[in-house]
Amino acid sequence: MLPYNIHHTAIAVSDLDRTLEYYATNFKIRPISIETIDDQGVREAMIALGGSHIQLLEPLHPDTPVGRFLAKHGEGLHHIAFAVTDIDTAVAHLREQGVSLIDEVPRRGGGGHRIAFVHPRDHNGTLIELVEVHDG
Ligand code: CO
Numbered sequence: 399m400l401p402y403n404i405h406h407t408a409i410a411v412s413d414l415d416r417t418l419e420y421y422a423t424n425f426k427i428r429p430i431s432i433e434t435i436d437d438q439g440v441r442e443a444m445i446a447l448g449g450s451h452i453q454l455l456e457p458l459h460p461d462t463p464v465g466r467f468l469a470k471h472g473e474g475l476h477h478i479a480f481a482v483t484d485i486d487t488a489v490a491h492l493r494e495q496g497v498s499l500i501d502e503v504p505r506r507g508g509g510g511h512r513i514a515f516v517h518p519r520d521h522n523g524t525l526i527e528l529v530e531v532h533d534g
Contacts, residue, residue: 400488401480405529406444406451410467410476414441414456421445429454433508440464442508453479453508477515477525485512485530492516504530 411417414432421427429443430451439462445452455476457465467476482488485504493499498517507513512530 401482401528403481403531404450405479405481405527405531406453407478408453408455408476408527409474410455410457410464410471411473412456412468414443414454417454417456418443431509434458435508437505438463438507444508475524477527479513479527479529481531482528483531485514485528488528489514504528 418429418432421429427445427447430446432441432443434441436458439458441456441458443454445454455464457463457468459465460469464476489499489502489504493502497520500515500517501513504512504514507527507529514528516526516528518525
């Protein structure tokens with residue numbers, strides 16, 4: 399139930415294609431996936447790096463969570479995702495502890511994973527995402 403790894407570190411970007419070009423040119427790494435997630439209002443790319451990933455998030459519109467984040471903070475660190483094996487138990491435990499959950503019920507995220515966001519106010523201003531992973 400407890401987090402056992404950093405599943406990904408997410409960066410908000412204004413131009414995903416240009417950012418991917420930067421990673422390809424300077425680090426010789428290419429995304430393992432690029433997908434549009436309509437209910438989060440983002441186009442996202444995953445870059446595999448060691449046992450973890452960098453997730454690049456581009457808003458589909460200014461009036462989306464990532465669009466509003468960019469308007470307020472500019473590009474930069476958006477959230478850190480913890481891998482958990484049982485997200486239902488993890489969410490129930492955090493709720494019991496009085497931690498502020500953005501998602502009271504896990505939902506479907508990128509890669510088909512079940513995810514839940516935890517409010518940044520309980521994490522020193524950093525948005526945390528839980529990602530359920532079964533294959534390690
Ligand atoms: Co994420």
